[in-house]
Amino acid sequence: MSSSDDRRGPPGDDPRGDRRGARVETGVVQARRPRLAPLVWSEITVLFRRRRTLAMLAAVALIPILIAVAIRLSSSGGGGGPAFLGQITDNGLFVVVTAMVVATPLFLPLTIGVVAGDTIAGEAGHGTLRYLLIAPAGRAKLLLVKFLGAATFCAVAALTVIVVGIAIGALLFPIGPITLLSGGTIPVSETVGRFLAIGAYVAISLLGLSAVGLFISTLTDVPVGAMAATVTVSVAAQILGQLPQLSWLHPWLFTEHWLGFADILRDPISWQSFGDNALLQAGYVAVFGALAYGRFLTKDILS
Template sequence: MSRAEVLEVLPDAGVERAPSPLWTFGLFRSELVTTFRRWRTIALLGVLAAVPILIGVAIKVETSDGSTAGGGGGEGPAFISQITNNGLFLVFTALAATLPFFLPMAIGVIAGDAIAGEANAGTLRYLLVAPAGRTRLLLTKYATTMTFCLVATLVVATSALAVGALLFPLGELTTISGTRISFGEGLGRALLIALVVAASLIGVAALGLFISTLTNSGIAAMATTVGLLITIQILDQIPQLHALQPYFFSHYWLSFADIMRDPVYWDDLVRNLGLQGLYAAVFGSAAWARFTTKDVTA
């Protein structure tokens, strides 16, 4: 965000006054516009949209001779063997394929750059001119990151639905429990899964925001966030750490598959959302404590 844009949002920046809800909305809107018009953000969304296309085309080519997707041995992301029977399963497969790395990486880039990127560009101190306030700015940055979480997840789901409808048949589908549900109900569950996946990223968003307050280098913040993400993913696969793994933010990410049970199995879903809330509270508080006491010189 340029200084001119900041002053446009803050026309009375030199006057002490209480922030109004309209001003807060203006700041949030400005952050959204600035974030989503960056080429980096557009490129991230483009990559996320391309993943379902690649999966769909690969499965179409693989099964063109009548063979089973995934070789019939259950290889690959969840639901992949059922895509040829119902294109809606491409939505579930694409989310399962992007959630372990692509989606969190994109969130890590946006969150890691939130504060550090402004400091590196020299615009952070202008954003803190009255009546902004550090707490309000931090909450606005986090709300913007969470909006990106939702948009990124919906981009994956929408792309997968379009490709699935184009390449494969649609109709009633069979749940994990073996029951049949209508296409409309399946579509509703797909939307619920997308919302759960977006909510599963609030912990990563808070972690990235906290790291962003520790440095004035946006690249360093993004790299550190993505590095921690990869490290946690690796640790979550080591059997000797089974006692710690339920506390890793990524441990219950794939529990969204339980939404495709009949009835829905909520236990791991609730654990996942509770764990994400805990990470958001801990690292959100740490980000606030750091940012409100930080000496801002840029």
């Protein structure tokens, strides 16, 4: 009579043992798999420690400062100016609105183009992309982390304009209840809340460009080329948006609602532009995020 060990066969042939081993190995892999939150925090920390990032935020902060100083000098010297800018002399809070109008079409997309274009191409150019993929994070998770880092920069850049605009406006001009576009007035506390909503609007407006930059960044190992291409796409979209012959194309451009935050300065607030803008940017994020994933999934990582 054969023993029970003979019926079970060699230890290596025990299917239960294989399943237990598979569970143990799976548990090891899962234990080593980094979570998303620490990866995002690490990406944000590295991003905002770079001198280039701090320099771009400083340049963005200069926009409301230069506007406020220029209006202050011109008003003290008796010079005139456009009626919209003239409201700053009566209420310094209008510095924020003016700075947003100036920064949104050019300066903010320029900084976003640098950050988004550097996401993948920068790592490849510095030879660190292969190292990042050694960890069992996966290419999809790495793309998501890079995009969330760029999205965080969008929010911080918009918030910088708001905070610096309020500070320099209060320093150089009187502040008080602000007159809305609809003719009513709101107190300073509510004005700050609306400014934060404008900051959220602008940050969302730049998410589509961030997704485009992320995709372009997967196409090359030269970060400067990816940055330049992303900025060029932003400029080209705005030029196309000014051509009446292409009016059929305008609703599909990610720049279509960039200046729609003026509706937040009405009473009651019109959220139509906010919703349309968010939906449009979500479409760009979905499409170009999928393109970036498809490209990055099949890309040979040589550096």
